[in-house]
Structure formats: structure tokens, C-alpha cells
Amino acid sequence: MFIKNTWYVCAWDHEVPHEGMFARTITGIPVLLYRDSTGAIVALEDRCCHRGAPLSVGRREGDCVRCLYHGLKFDSSGQCVEAPAQDRIPPQARVRKFPVVERHRWVWIWMGDPGRADPALVPDTQWLDHPDWRSQDGYIHYDVNYLLICDNLLDFSHLPFVHPGTLGGSADYAAARPQVERIEGGVRITRWAIDTEAPAFAKAVKTWPGKVDRWNIYNFTIPAVLLMDSGMAPTGTGAREGTRVDAAEFRGCQAITPETANSTHYFFAHPHNFAIDQPEVTASIHQAVVTAFDEDRDIITAQQRSLALGPDFKMVPFAMDAALSQFRWVVQQRLQQEAAEEALQAAQAGAQPVHIVRPAPQTT
Incomplete structure (x- = not known):
């Protein structure tokens, strides 16, 4: 499981x-x-x-x-x-x-x-305590299967609809098609929205003269760890080419840990590297993320209840599901690998050589 x-x-x-x-x-x-x-x-x-x-x-x-x-x-x-x-x-x-x-x-x-x-296999989350970054600790308990939360995090097209007042942004952001790559133990998603409106949570802590170029670049790896480089910079200043001028940059760290088959621990923080001497900015960013994640929990919990009523329901895949489909495949492959290893170990343990003790020959 x-x-x-x-x-x-x-x-x-x-x-x-x-x-x-x-x-x-x-x-x-x-x-x-x-x-x-x-x-x-x-x-x-x-x-x-x-x-x-x-x-x-x-x-x-x-x-x-x-x-x-x-x-x-x-x-x-x-x-x-x-x-x-x-x-x-x-x-x-x-x-x-x-x-x-x-x-x-x-x-x-x-x-x-x-x-x-x-x-050495522990993922690098250095931004959680790096002196050049600031964030607040986050934890949410979900009464859902952890893979439903993974699905949500691997499909950012839901942001304008579930989070219109927080992380969402304008409708054109939903239409931005992500690039999905397979990496060791998971997937990498790269998503750019050029000349778009900044989301509400960013506008609350930083201002720009006009629209922005917005990015979300993140690795999502086994067991369910999301490490994200995200942010936005004034349109046309070269962010996509690697030049980040007057940018709001974030390094999202999120870990989804199964509690049981139908409950999950969700650990998160959203470190930022601007206005780090202003705790009110950190608090504002954190609260926007908490509000957005509560919105996610509402829809995912409703989804879990719906799926529980229809155990034979088959989801219809769309192009927007590419990343989550690939991650679920990676998880399934690892589960099958571990099951095969356990079966082999059990077989080897059951095939130990039998030592027959023969009676010593009688002497006369």
C-alpha cells in the first residue's frame, strides 16, 4: 500500500x-x-x-x-x-x-x-532555515488518501478556479501548458505564464508597474515531496532567460506523508528572499498559502467522499493530467519493485537447506 x-x-x-x-x-x-x-x-x-x-x-x-x-x-x-x-x-x-x-x-x-x-537520500530543503530566506511552518491534516493531494499539486491548472483570491491569478494562467519531464524517482514540471496578472498573494506584499512573467518550476519525487522554484518578475525583463529583475522569488517546500490509507499529514513552507526583515510580509505570504491549502482541502475532501460512493468510478484523463499520471506510474513501479523484493526474500528464507542429522554408527 x-x-x-x-x-x-x-x-x-x-x-x-x-x-x-x-x-x-x-x-x-x-x-x-x-x-x-x-x-x-x-x-x-x-x-x-x-x-x-x-x-x-x-x-x-x-x-x-x-x-x-x-x-x-x-x-x-x-x-x-x-x-x-x-x-x-x-x-x-x-x-x-x-x-x-x-x-x-x-x-x-x-x-x-x-x-x-x-x-544522503534526504531531499535538500535548505531554504527552510537559510539566513537569506524567510518562512513560517505549516501543517495540515487531511482525511483523504495522500495520492489525491499529490494529484492536486501536480496539476496547477486548478489554481485560477480553486484559488482565485489567493494563489490563482488570471484565467490565462490556467491555459499555460506545462512541460513535464521524467526524473529519477518522480517528475519535473516547468510552467511559464508570460505577460499575466500577478496573483493576489503577491500583490499584497509587492508591487510592479504592470503585468508580470510568472514561473513554477518544481520537482515532485517519491514518496511525495515537492520542491519548487516559483515567482514572478516584470514582463519583458528576462526572467525566462534567467535574469530575475525586481522579482518575487519563492522556494516552496512541501511534503505529503501518508498517515493511513485515508488520512494524510501535509507539511509545508513557502520561503521568500525579499523583504526578509519584514515579518509582516512573511506572515502575509504564509496566511495566503494556508488559506489556499484550506481551499484545496475542501475540494479534495469532497472528491474523496464522492469517490468513496463510487468505487468502480473510472477517471477520464485529460492532457492537463500528464504530470500526475506519470507520478502515479512511478509510485506504482516502486510498489511493485518492493513487493517483488519481499517475495524473493520470503522465498529465499523458505528455501534454507535442511540439515539431516544421521545417527552415529553403532560400534560392536
Whole structure:
């Protein structure tokens, strides 16, 4: 159902406290997050191996966690190190530990094979804490399947219709045909609208003498991470050729993380590199994005309800769906690859050689 061997965003750094604990479900698995005495984040399955009670309703004891159902104590590796009235602790008494990377304000977790968790594979989101950029943290919870949100983000033609007063812009922006390219693990979308009206959220924080040339260039990669170079500059000043004069530039960072089959965590920020000494500008941009994403949630949630009533409904593809269709194909390919790998491992485990012990020859 979900890709396992990949990095998912599971929290903003400030959500994981230096004291206490934080719980969040990722790809259908309950996860407990806390910081040890060095400040490093520990991620354990939030389910005691004894009777399945959540460890998150237990208590911290130094770098350990005690389950408050039967008192089992687990260290930061997930191993049970103490069980009341039990002299011997079974070695299999442990909870799963997940690899974690904390980088540029996001906490990333690897839900698959720990041996394949390469930190070098974590996407670069340097704009979230770069001194030349400003943004505010964003989080929205959706009661929909994560792929419906991916579809929405991969098709910007909806902006003038769902977001006319925020991110949308004029109708000609919807008609701008994007260029879609396949990249490793996803797609790249390049979209230009020349000589168009600036969207409302940009007009609220910056002024231009006339119309603008507007761009959205972004990579959308597994599991569902959008990193976008977007902005606008006065028409005819060379933005499309690489010269950005009097431009409003943004570096959107968005991560869509499945909670369950029908619920999703959405982490986002919209860093900008102009007026960075004016917090009111950052707040205005953030609020416009939040309002727009709430508009997205309304239509996508209505879509989810509609689709749930018609499980046999078949969507009719249009040219505007090129990017989302390609991304869904990439996801399906990865799921099939992981399923094949798991089947092979299971087959190999079941084909272990059988050692026959023969009785020693009798001596006379």
C-alpha cells in the first residue's frame, strides 16, 4: 500500500520536545518520537511488544520509556531492559526502532529496511532555515488518501478556479501548458505564464508597474515531496532567460506523508528572499498559502467522499493530467519493485537447506 524504503517527513523539529514525548502515525504504523540526553531524536514503534499498549501514554525515564500498562521499560534502541517481577527478559522483547534524520527543520523517518536508510537520500530543503530566506511552518491534516493531494499539486491548472483570491491569478494562467519531464524517482514540471496578472498573494506584499512573467518550476519525487522554484518578475525583463529583475522569488517546500490509507499529514513552507526583515510580509505570504491549502482541502475532501460512493468510478484523463499520471506510474513501479523484493526474500528464507542429522554408527 505504501512505499517503505524511502524517507518520509514525520514532524517539524519543534514538534519533538526535549522533555516528554510526541506520537504520530506514519504509513499506518504508530511512531513514538522523543529526544535523548544528547538532543538526538529517537523513533520507536509506539506499541509495547507485550500487549500492544501505546508507549506514548507511558513515561520517560532518562533515555528510556516505560510502558504504564505492565511496567516494561525500553531503552533508546527499543530493547526491553526491565520487566517487573521478571528475572529473565526474553531477547525478542523489543520494539522496532526507525532511522531518523533531522535536517533543515524537518524530521525524516525511514519506515523500511534500516540497512538501506542512506541519509544522503534526504531531499535538500535548505531554504527552510537559510539566513537569506524567510518562512513560517505549516501543517495540515487531511482525511483523504495522500495520492489525491499529490494529484492536486501536480496539476496547477486548478489554481485560477480553486484559488482565485489567493494563489490563482488570471484565467490565462490556467491555459499555460506545462512541460513535464521524467526524473529519477518522480517528475519535473516547468510552467511559464508570460505577460499575466500577478496573483493576489503577491500583490499584497509587492508591487510592479504592470503585468508580470510568472514561473513554477518544481520537482515532485517519491514518496511525495515537492520542491519548487516559483515567482514572478516584470514582463519583458528576462526572467525566462534567467535574469530575475525586481522579482518575487519563492522556494516552496512541501511534503505529503501518508498517515493511513485515508488520512494524510501535509507539511509545508513557502520561503521568500525579499523583504526578509519584514515579518509582516512573511506572515502575509504564509496566511495566503494556508488559506489556499484550506481551499484545496475542501475540494479534495469532497472528491474523496464522492469517490468513496463510487468505487468502480473510472477517471477520464485529460492532457492537463500528464504530470500526475506519470507520478502515479512511478509510485506504482516502486510498489511493485518492493513487493517483488519481499517475495524473493520470503522465498529465499523458505528455501534454507535442511540439515539431516544421521545417527552415529553403532560400534560392536
